[in-house]
Amino acid sequence: MEFFRIRKDIPFMRHAMVFNIISLATFILAVFFLATRGLHLSVEFTGGTLIEVSYSEPAELEPIRQALAADGYTDMLVQNFGSARDVLIRLPNRDNVDSKSIADNVVATLGRLGTSAPELRRVEFVGPQVGKELASDGAMALLLVIFGIVIYLALRFEWRLGVATIIANLHDVVIILGFFALFQWEFSLAVLAATLAVLGYSVNESVVVFDRVRETFRKKRGLSTLQVVDHAITSTISRTIITHGSTQMMVLSMLVFGGETLFYFALALTIGICFGIYSSVLVASPLAVWLGMSREQFVKPKKEKQEAVV
Amino acid sequence: MNRYPLWKNLLIGLILLWGVLYTLPNFYGEVPAVQVSSAKATLKVDPAALGGQVEEALRSAGIGHTGFFSDANSLRFRFAGTEDQIRARDVIENTLNPDPQNPSYIVALNLLSASPNWLTAIRALPMYLGLDLRGGVHFLLQVDMPGALTKRLDSTAGDLRTLMRDRSVRHAGITREGNTVVLRFRDAEQRETGRRAIQNTTADLQLTDRDDGADDLKLVATLTAQAQQTMRDFAIKQNITTLHNRINELGVAEPVIQQQGADRIVVQLPGVQDVAKAKDILGRTATLEVRMVDDTPGALEAALAGNVPFGTELYTERGGPPLLVKRQVVLTGDRLTDAQPGFDGQTNEPAVHLTLDAAGARIFRDVTRENVGKRMAILLIEKGKGEVVTAPVIRTEIGGGRVQISGRMTTTEANDVALLLRAGSLAAPMEIIEERTVGPSLGADNIAKGFHSTLWGFVAIAAFMCIYYALFGIVSSIALAANLLLLVGLLSLLQATLTLPGIAAMALTLGMAIDANVLINERIREELRNGASPQAAIAAGYERAWGTILDSNVTSLIAGIALLVFGSGPVRGFAVVHCLGILTSMFSAILVSRMLINFIYGRRRKIESVSIGQIWKPDNQ
Numbered sequence A: 001m002e003f004f005r006i007r008k009d010i011p012f013m014r015h016a017m018v019f020n021i022i023s024l025a026t027f028i029l030a031v032f033f034l035a036t037r038g039l040h041l042s043v044e045f046t047g048g049t050l051i052e053v054s055y056s057e058p059a060e061l062e063p064i065r066q067a068l069a070a071d072g073y074t075d076m077l078v079q080n081f082g083s084a085r086d087v088l089i090r091l092p093n094r095d096n097v098d099s100k101s102i103a104d105n106v107v108a109t110l111g112r113l114g115t116s117a118p119e120l121r122r123v124e125f126v127g128p129q130v131g132k133e134l135a136s137d138g139a140m141a142l143l144l145v146i147f148g149i150v151i152y153l154a155l156r157f158e159w160r161l162g163v164a165t166i167i168a169n170l171h172d173v174v175i176i177l178g179f180f181a182l183f184q185w186e187f188s189l190a191v192l193a194a195t196l197a198v199l200g201y202s203v204n205e206s207v208v209v210f211d212r213v214r215e216t217f218r219k220k221r222g223l224s225t226l227q228v229v230d231h232a233i234t235s236t237i238s239r240t241i242i243t244h245g246s247t248q249m250m251v252l253s254m255l256v257f258g259g260e261t262l263f264y265f266a267l268a269l270t271i272g273i274c275f276g277i278y279s280s281v282l283v284a285s286p287l288a289v290w291l292g293m294s295r296e297q298f299v300k301p302k303k304e305k306q307e308a309v310v
Numbered sequence B: 001m002n003r004y005p006l007w008k009n010l011l012i013g014l015i016l017l018w019g020v021l022y023t024l025p026n027f028y029g030e031v032p033a034v035q036v037s038s039a040k041a042t043l044k045v046d047p048a049a050l051g052g053q054v055e056e057a058l059r060s061a062g063i064g065h066t067g068f069f070s071d072a073n074s075l076r077f078r079f080a081g082t083e084d085q086i087r088a089r090d091v092i093e094n095t096l097n098p099d100p101q102n103p104s105y106i107v108a109l110n111l112l113s114a115s116p117n118w119l120t121a122i123r124a125l126p127m128y129l130g131l132d133l134r135g136g137v138h139f140l141l142q143v144d145m146p147g148a149l150t151k152r153l154d155s156t157a158g159d160l161r162t163l164m165r166d167r168s169v170r171h172a173g174i175t176r177e178g179n180t181v182v183l184r185f186r187d188a189e190q191r192e193t194g195r196r197a198i199q200n201t202t203a204d205l206q207l208t209d210r211d212d213g214a215d216d217l218k219l220v221a222t223l224t225a226q227a228q229q230t231m232r233d234f235a236i237k238q239n240i241t242t243l244h245n246r247i248n249e250l251g252v253a254e255p256v257i258q259q260q261g262a263d264r265i266v267v268q269l270p271g272v273q274d275v276a277k278a279k280d281i282l283g284r285t286a287t288l289e290v291r292m293v294d295d296t297p298g299a300l301e302a303a304l305a306g307n308v309p310f311g312t313e314l315y316t317e318r319g320g321p322p323l324l325v326k327r328q329v330v331l332t333g334d335r336l337t338d339a340q341p342g343f344d345g346q347t348n349e350p351a352v353h354l355t356l357d358a359a360g361a362r363i364f365r366d367v368t369r370e371n372v373g374k375r376m377a378i379l380l381i382e383k384g385k386g387e388v389v390t391a392p393v394i395r396t397e398i399g400g401g402r403v404q405i406s407g408r409m410t411t412t413e414a415n416d417v418a419l420l421l422r423a424g425s426l427a428a429p430m431e432i433i434e435e436r437t438v439g440p441s442l443g444a445d446n447i448a449k450g451f452h453s454t455l456w457g458f459v460a461i462a463a464f465m466c467i468y469y470a471l472f473g474i475v476s477s478i479a480l481a482a483n484l485l486l487l488v489g490l491l492s493l494l495q496a497t498l499t500l501p502g503i504a505a506m507a508l509t510l511g512m513a514i515d516a517n518v519l520i521n522e523r524i525r526e527e528l529r530n531g532a533s534p535q536a537a538i539a540a541g542y543e544r545a546w547g548t549i550l551d552s553n554v555t556s557l558i559a560g561i562a563l564l565v566f567g568s569g570p571v572r573g574f575a576v577v578h579c580l581g582i583l584t585s586m587f588s589a590i591l592v593s594r595m596l597i598n599f600i601y602g603r604r605r606k607i608e609s610v611s612i613g614q615i616w617k618p619d620n621q
Helices: A012-036 A061-070 A099-113 A128-156 A159-182 A189-219 A225-257 A259-290 A301-309 B006-027 B047-061 B082-096 B117-121 B145-166 B188-201 B225-250 B275-283 B299-304 B358-370 B411-422 B440-494 B500-529 B534-566 B570-601
Strands: A048-054 A077-081 A083-091 A119-126 B030-038 B067-070 B074-078 B105-113 B136-143 B174-177 B180-185 B205-211 B217-223 B256-260 B264-270 B287-293 B312-316 B322-332 B336-343 B350-356 B376-382 B385-390 B402-406 B430-438
Touching: A012 A159, A012 A225, A012 A259, A048 A099, A061 A077, A061 A083, A061 A099, A083 A099, A099 A119, A119 B440, A128 A159, A128 A189, A128 B430, A128 B534, A159 A189, A159 A259, A189 A225, A189 A259, A189 B500, A189 B534, A189 B570, A225 A259, A225 B440, A225 B500, A259 B440, A259 B500, B006 B117, B006 B440, B006 B570, B030 B082, B047 B067, B047 B074, B047 B082, B074 B105, B082 B105, B136 B225, B136 B275, B145 B174, B145 B180, B145 B188, B145 B217, B145 B225, B145 B322, B180 B188, B188 B205, B188 B217, B217 B225, B225 B256, B225 B264, B225 B275, B275 B430, B287 B358, B299 B312, B299 B322, B312 B385, B322 B358, B322 B376, B336 B411, B350 B358, B350 B411, B385 B402, B430 B440, B440 B500, B440 B570, B500 B534, B500 B570, B534 B570
Parallel strands: none
Antiparallel strands: A048 A083, A048 A119, A077 A083, A119 B430, B030 B074, B030 B105, B067 B074, B136 B264, B136 B430, B174 B180, B180 B217, B205 B217, B256 B264, B287 B322, B287 B376, B312 B322, B336 B350, B350 B402, B376 B385
């Protein structure tokens, strides 16, 4: 079986402008949603109490809300979690309320409410001081990834490729965040981890393409830079699609079987993988060309000698 | 050209065998067990003697155990079923703790791996499951360092008063103001004497003069930076020790109590279901203070009217009237060596019997001698809020360091107060800033979900690879399985905590690891397409792909390390597995798959074709 039967190099670079405009438009939309709607941050970031309970039969949410409101709780979120029998209650932190009593009180209230008392599945309480640190740690992690990757690519290849790659992939990150803002999906620590993992992963794409670019520059003479890039993308496209397809199969399996907890994690990965293929190949390459990538940067006399020995 | 030297094959084989060995314990599941640990700091568990004693008791009761393990702090016995386990617990309890009021050992129910003893002997243990997979409670506690500093300065002020009195230095008052202790003097000479006295006794205080008037000379004492640092280190260590003692009283099987950052402590209690009780014991950051009651006529009335006299605080006695307590601390919980619940000899009321150390006993004797007829208050400070447990009248000098607290307590309260005090007081108050409770059913669900995600994802990838790349696809799938095997083996060996995000990382890493094999296989196809001989194509495919695989894995690893460095909680669990997975995938995707391919094709000098699926060649080439 062979999916990709390509006779000639596909002229990707002829349409580079179109790809970049599409990217830019998506990027601006993502930023717009982030700015207007904001992220729906999980308790880990905002601080607060999260209580998951399980009933033996489908639970009515409205009486729960009313009972909690009667107890004096405000700004709470009551929703089904995974199935109609599981209920998730989220309460914000309040001053002068002892955190340790909240969960016990809520469970007591729910117990009085219906015919059967629910089973307490999970309680998460996060104090206000933790959330701020998480946000700054997340930002530090992102910075470390960006600089780490740029420096590595600059050493292994060329700084232009490093910069082009990181711009292309950061735009993926913003788009993932944009999706989470648009649909108000919950942005948790796991999603943050997925986002950064996807950043490292889709950089691979650019690396594979640039690896080919370097090889083609060294091997084939008489091709223009654009032709070299077209050749590199075309000859790696089957690998790109198959690899991403395989990874996506795994992620899909998490989407289907992973339950509510892994759902958003897998969702972030899915968006990241889809946009990752596109941006790391079709956005990073034109960017590198526009930044002034050329044959001279790769074909150094010294290097060629080494190649000959190998 | 497609042959590995013998040593390389052997080495790969050995590593895979090692992976199998360390993965094995994960398949055996868990069996009921009973854990015995010491209830007293002074009592050490002696595996040989104690183990023999327990085995003897079990034999006479007719209960057979299936394994006996010991480590530095505890003994563990495995049993065939829960029925045996419960019976054995009772037997062991009766044997080791003849006096239930004063247990020497804690006997708790536990689960142990059912893997054979020879595996345990080579330290092959099942993966250490996080709380989200096995259920339990996780707390993050913040130690109140400013509170510890205040407390330290309060006691410093008391020490200085004693010092000034001993050296007959006349002063006009010693008070704590913010983070300093201020000593007032009427003339410079006395101040100089005072300064020399302090400097001769301690190096922890930094002294500066401050003159607010001719007859209002002050000496301001602050803790040196080094003393503050020592105090912080001490506070956190003391608190961890205290938590250990308290948790031991709960009888938790494998508690985790660790320092995190400069002023935080993580507590994880796997399998604990009675969360309220655990939180109660932990969250009660009680410290004991003994202070004098201010019975000056009219002072209490003034305080109730909102005008609290200087140097005193208004408290309410437990279940009794309000009373005015001096700020000056006579004695703190640090001086306490033991606390036991019991009953008052005369009234038969529930009471707590305290034992003080030598210094505490001396202070207590002096204070009671000087204050006969006055009242003293015993305060429990919880989360910055004090409560007067009792405020008895001092009838006589109390020497010998044995003190009894009684009055308005139930038996349970007496037990709880004694437990709190006995477990050692905390050096600084603590507050729970993060809490996670996971019920056991959710834990089991999470394992099932994580397992199914990984399984079906793996099956889908393997099926696709086998169809698309034929024999090379089968080899790739075997390499991917080897990757999973090594990853699980490595996680078991390191005993890194596996969480649900960790399982997700495992799945994701497998999904990403196949990239290396796709790169290799595509390269080989390309070489074949360009007319290379099968043997040359295989060699070139692996060689050319190597650089690309390295680059792409290094970039992934950079992201993984960033998460490891800056991540906490679930992110760290993800990052550990992710990073390890990248390392094992490089090994398995390149070396294991190459070894298999070498076995298949490398033996023959010339081969006609390679089973790597259809190679399509463009007509015009």
